[in-house]
Amino acid sequence: MSPDFFKRAAQWIVGEDTGLSSISIWAHMMGVVPEDGFTSPSDPSDLGRCLRLLRSFPEWNQRIAEMADCGHGWRAIAPHWRELEQLMADEVGIDWSKGNAAPRTWARMRALLNPVKA
Incomplete structure (x- = not known):
């Protein structure tokens, strides 16, 4: 890794x-x-903070x-990462530029994280 990367x-x-x-x-x-x-x-x-980090570090x-x-x-979550990324991008944008609520993304995350409760 380059010095620029570490910076x-x-x-x-x-x-x-x-x-x-x-x-x-x-x-990690x-x-x-x-x-x-x-x-x-x-x-x-x-999720948005994670996605923006990954945009900065492709x-x-x-x-x-x-x-x-x-x-x-x-x-x-990890096996469904691309699905969640696309859902959020479509719903509100990973920078929230398309809206201020992401109910579909939130529902999918809840279903993945709490399958018994969902």
Whole structure:
């Protein structure tokens, strides 16, 4: 990895568009374990932060399936990542430029994360 890559990664982790789930992706891809463990996205806002991180680091986007090894939530979400990405992009855009509520994305995430309750 180039010095530019490490600079971009360092800048991202201290930026404002972070959350526990996107930090979990960052940590896994950087080869470290978050102090509080890995957290999966729990709602469309979390998902959006993860998707925007992966837009900034496209080399990680192709490795998202690896996150399935990072806990129960990731095991449920990672196999459906492309579906969730497309659903959110269509519904509100990953930057929320098309709207301010993502009920279809939220419903699908709930169904994946809580199959017994959904």
